Amino acid sequence: MRVCVRWGVCLLLATLGCLGGASGARAAPDAGELIRVRVSTATGDPVPGATVEVERDGTRIGTGTTRPDGSAELDVPSAGAYQVLLDVDTLPPASAGFRPRMNPIRTTVDEGNARTVAFRLEAGGAGPERSADEGGSTVRVAQLTLQGLRFGLLIALAAVGLSLVFGTTGLTNFAHGELVTFGALVAYYLSIPAAVSLLGVVSFTKPGLPLLVAAPVTLLLSCGFGWLNDAVLWSRLRRRGTGLVAMMIVSIGLAIFLRYTFLYFAGGETLSYPDYATQAGIGLGPVMMRPVDLVSMGLAVTVLVGGGLALIRTRLGTATRAVADNPALAAASGIDVDRVIRSVWTGAAGLAALSGILLGMGQGLNFQMGFQILLLVFAAVTLGGLGTAFGALVGSLVVGLFIELSTLVVPTELKNVGALAVLIVILLVRPQGVLGRAGRIG
């Protein structure tokens, strides 16, 4: 046990040390919203010197010119829906005859986040007049449904873990969002080349791994991080008999500590993975989605189904459900409750990290991305019924769809407000959630 803890601490220190190397010289944190534009040719070469404009409701908000690496950054005043237009007349002569496939591109920026928009030039692409979402409201509903499903599946990965932790220990873990951020940031660090210096003794430049390699390594590290969370902190608090409210407040302290540790090492700006950042969307009938997002949806479904089967079929899964049902009875029937809870923490952290990586691939990552979705995850978990894994999945899908489809009637920047309002309403009318059992709740 002691040896295990020591190894765990070494692992954590090594991870933090690595992150330390990556911090380098970073600009001051800015929580401002911005749109990052990349212009490239069909073969992926950057196009410098092109003028891009950002508009909202037909009024121009800002313009920029792409740098030699083909990118430009446009500041926008607040979260919301924007339209990014590439001025095709300013394209360099070498790209004559080539047009972006989609122009203008409509995008939404989340609070405190950056959003990347990619223009890819092709022979015979669209002129400036063809817009991505022509075709009326049915198409828009289909597009938003698809986006909502994607977001729902990704937060489901975090929600299932949160729900299992709550089910087995009773802890409302406010630091769960930081497990999401941990995964996203570690994968980012592994996927970029960075100068590493371990306490100034060994210095070398680490190559950037492809994300497909970095992600599995990250998941392992994150599982270790979750294991460590339980081994160092929560198992001891349980043994001391610390009350649930006290544990909840401890988790808030942990969340604040981790969030600012991430900010310390990773800086305040929104980052994006080097891979897949410029991938263009493909048409699926009337709707558009990037292949990478489709793959991440498929991955999330696979992992969730696999996790669900494991929960039903395996011995550990049965033991987990038994502990969630009645820890004392489970212990009396010979289940090692502490070991089960340790596995739940390990798995929950892995799922949260996967959620973080996949979310980061979609909309960039920053030190507070997990915290920003935490309340939405709470909403999903509560909606489905606290402590039930399947409820969390259903709740997440409902929350994801609700958030995206609500933008049909409310401004995009207020879409999370609706989900939070639903959270409160659910707590009022059916606190046990949609799939939860009515018990002693209040």
Place this chain on the structure above:
Amino acid sequence: MDWSTVLTNAATSLVGLQTIVYALAAVGLNLHFGYTGLLNFGQAAFAAVGAYGLAIVVASAGLPLPVGLAAGLAGSVVLSVLLGLPTLRLRADYLAIATIAAAEILRISARSSTLREFTGGASGINGFTEPFHDLNPLPPGTYGFGPWRYHERDLWVLLVGWTVLAVCCLVVWLLVRSPWGRVLRGIREDEDAARGLGKNVYAYKMQALAIGGVIGTLAGFVYALGQGSVQPDLYGTELTFFAYTVLLLGGVARVLGPVVGAAIFWVVLSLTDTVLRGAVDEGWLTFMSTTQVGQVRFMLVGLALMFLMIFRPQGIFGDPRQIALDAR
């Protein structure tokens, strides 16, 4: 490193605006959490209602200051009824989630450009403090001694802030030693027993939520008037959680606990900030930049909250028997 600057900064933090604001917010939380056992994670919302109520009425609608104050207080009571009616029957952790969600709804809405004409969007509102400063009886000049030297405007804010804080502490002291306060503590210890004695637990909880919320709103007034502006991001979840740290630091269920806690909190933050910043400037700390110093402070806050809760939940002056830590 200039040690006199370090000490001067610490001394000004001891009585500064932040200390008053967080002490007031924590006095309200003390009534909620310390005396009644209500886990209100939405104290930022009460402060925001005060600040925005005042700013919108005075700056946007052009009405006099007392109307703005009345609007803020009325908004606070309305908010506590809206929040309390449905959620006070819930278990402690459900109440916590509902209140934090409500606080975020308010913040996101205030930040949105849809409501910009009322709330000023992300940049907030300013230019509503002149009616307050017109009431200042102090002639222009510099007042004070030693490290505490203020212009008449700052001194006026601090004087009013400390007076409000003192009055709130007095009110809480009178309330909690009244029969009403004993019922609150009874609810904290055992809600069913209090109900069994024929007390309307729900009504008592609602009253406690409203009074603590109004004190949080006063914190919002002082913050807005002291800063001269309101900005949505000042009223995020961190205000609430820092106020909890202040409360736990000073001691739960002690009338002056929040005041002592706030003073310690901001003095320690000021000391770590200036000392670390100085050490970075002197080249003693090579692995840290001055922007990272700010983050180290908040890492310390997180650690302090964790360790206080684990090892000394009653805080420095609290009584370990006077704290409700089991979800009911």
